[in-house]
Amino acid sequence: MIWQAEPLFDDAATGPVLRLDAPISFWGGVDPQSSKIIRPDHPQHGTPVADTILVIGNLIGSSSSSAIMLELLRLGKAPRALILGGRDAILPIGVLVADQMGWSTIPVFLLPDPPFRTGQSLVLRRGGRIESGGSSL
Numbered sequence: 001m002i003w004q005a006e007p008l009f010d011d012a013a014t015g016p017v018l019r020l021d022a023p024i025s026f027w028g029g030v031d032p033q034s035s036k037i038i039r040p041d042h043p044q045h046g047t048p049v050a051d052t053i054l055v056i057g058n059l060i061g062s063s064s065s066s067a068i069m070l071e072l073l074r075l076g077k078a079p080r081a082l083i084l085g086g087r088d089a090i091l092p093i094g095v096l097v098a099d100q101m102g103w104s105t106i107p108v109f110l111l112p113d114p115p116f117r118t119g120q121s122l123v124l125r126r127g128g129r130i131e132s133g134g135s136s137l
Contacts, residue, residue, distance in 0.1 A: 005083065005109035005128040009095045013081040013107050014133065017120045018052035020044060026091065027064035032071035035078070053124065054079035055116050059088050069094025073103055081107045081124050083114050 021043040024030070029039040035050035049072070059065070069091055072078035082091065092108045099105045107124050116122060121133035 001132045003111060003115075003130040005111040005130055007107065007126070007128040008084070008092050008110055009099070009105065009108040010126050010128070011081075011105060011107035011124075012126050013053060013124045014122065015051060015053045015080040017055055017116045017118055017122055018044070018047065018049060018079070019055040019114075019116055019118045020057065023058040023060045024056065025060040025065055026068035029060075030068055030072070032068050032075060032077060035072060048077075049079045050077045052079050053081045053083060053116075053122050055083045055085075055114050057085035057114065059084070059086075059091060063090055065090050066092075066094035066097065070097050073098040073105065076104075078106055081109070083109050083111055083116065083124075083130070085112060085114050086110075 024042060030049060031038045035048040037044050037047050095105050095108055109128055123131040123133050
């Protein structure tokens with residue numbers, strides 16, 4: 001299957017999906033040192049976001065979430081890509097700042113009601129094209 005997303009930060013990536021089952025704020029919700037979800041009441045508590053295509057249906061806003069994303073990128077612990085179910089002005093700023101600093105970045109795509117499941121393999125192409133790569137399990 002193929003989907004067309006809106007690229008907020010255009011790039012390409014491949015990898016396994018980690019779809020968050022509940023909203024999260026990266027500030028206080030993700031540890032940049034380990035990349036693990038540290039919010040105790042989150043369904044995926046303890047799960048690392050590194051090396052995944054992180055699908056987030058809803059974010060809980062915190063202006064400091066962009067700083068956590070920037071730190072994840074600096075430490076090489078970031079997801080391979082972000083697919084957001086709704087517009088967010090904060091989390092993608094961390095990716096933009098990393099780009100301005102000359103660091104590695106990741107694609108950030110907007111796709112309302114993303115249908116992807118944890119473990120599914122995706123290919124993200126420049127321009128917002130998302131292709132199903134089967135299952136990585």
